[in-house]
Amino acid sequence: MRHLVVHPAAAPLLGSVPVPSDKSVGHRALLFSAICHGKSRIVGFSRGEDNLATLQALRALGVRIDEVSQAELVVEGVGIFGLCAPTAPLDCGNSGTTMRLMAGLLAAQPFTSTLIGDASLSSRPMMRVAAPLRARGAAISGAPHRSKADEITAPLTIGPLPEGEYLREIEYDSPVASAQVKSALLLSGLYAHGVTTVNEPSVSRDHTERMMRALGVPLTTFGSIVTLDPAGWNGQMAAFDIALPGDISASAFLSVAAAIVPGSRVTVRSVGVNPTRTGLLEIARDMGVGLSIEAREDAGGEPTADLVTWATALRAAAIGGETVTRAIDEVPIVCALAARASGVTKISGAGELRVKESDRIAAMIKVLRAFGVKCEEHGDGLSIEGGDGPLKAAVIDSQGDHRIAMTAAVMALVGDGPTRIVNAECIATSFPKFVGTLRALGAKIDVE
Secondary structure, three states: OOOEEEOOOOOOOEEEEOOOEOHHHHHHHHHHHHHOEEEEEEEOOOOOHHHHHHHHHHHHOOOEEEEEEOOEEEEEEEOOOOOOOOOOOEEOOOOHHHHHHHHHHHOOOOOOEEEEOOOOHHHOOOHHHHHHHHHOOOOEEEEEOOOOOOOEEEEEEEOOOOOOOOOEEEEEEOOOOOHHHHHHHHHHHOOOEEEEEEEOOOOOOOHHHHHHHHOOOOEEEEOOEEEEOOOOOOOOOEOOEEEOOEOHHHHHHHHHHHHHOOOOEEEEEEEEOOHHHOHHHHHHHHOOOEEEEEEEEEEOOEEEEEEEEEOOOOEOOEEOHHHHHOOHHHHHHHHHHHHOOEOEEEEOOOHHHHHOOOOHHHHHHHHHHHOOOEEEEEOOEEEEEOOOOOEOOOEEEOOOOHHHHHHHHHHHOOEOOOEEEEOHHHHHHOOOOHHHHHHHOOOOEEEO
């Protein structure tokens, strides 16, 4: 799949569908099962390229991972001191989560490892994770950033930690709310002599903390402060079984499609609704989206629910603060909602989008304008003037960003003619069955 041609919806989108498992939880399930003792079972594993990058990196570090089926893995853990030196660079593909969390895991190892990525990942800033890890004694070097002084990018070379030396305690005040930075520090804290404390300006997603507590790691949280104190802990974690919840970020595209195509009603089943990830649901309700959240059983310590969405009249909203932190990956698809809402929606506090797979603020400005939507770019967000008429059919370049490609596909459903999305293969990063799922709901999409 390189290009998509998305036709305007000729009828409402209707149906009940699943989504891939939450890739954030999937990354962490792989990482923790690798350093547990015994065989862990992961059910519902997403075969998106990001999760597969973590799987392959762990295999290169000596971890046996058996693929029982397309969606089920058995991981034979080696304990926190059982990883082996890789014989080649670890390829993280397009996955910033893989690279940053691996940096934390590898910071205390007695061997050298190198983390590489594709062109997009190799342009993303890595000092935000390298600096605090260096502050606690890790050896990390990278390539100079092509335009930013005092910044580094991949390839990252990590370690070794000299024999007889240990990572030090750290109390880190993070300038941004970043689950990747927090998780890297907590993973490194499993090996440190001393306490690891991370204080964020607001609470970022807490999948790492939930999994650590479930595995008996001595970790406490108080508001946006997380503390790992290993005193008296034996450093061992027992193997576990986990059924991964559905990815709320993937479900967002289907829910917004239902919200903007007249007459639609779509149910997305068994979605993870961790409170640190549900900013989109609050934004949707503020904008008048018809939405029902029907609770289901927990999955791997994560709350889940069926999300039922139906089309209604939409209104503009002011979106910012900690809500944006809890919806940072969903901001592009929020722009699609804003394009159909009455009034001007202003999104602020989203500067983190500048350093994702693309500059998502600039990318969404291009997408919106291509569809004929009036919008204005700000340093940390954008303003969007919505309306209810058909959008202008367009040709959209994804810029290699899966969320930009999927957002454009959803907006194309209310276009005045077919829209062409080029470089759409990036969708496989997180939602390999995106096109098939939309087709199952009634959309007409051609693949070229």
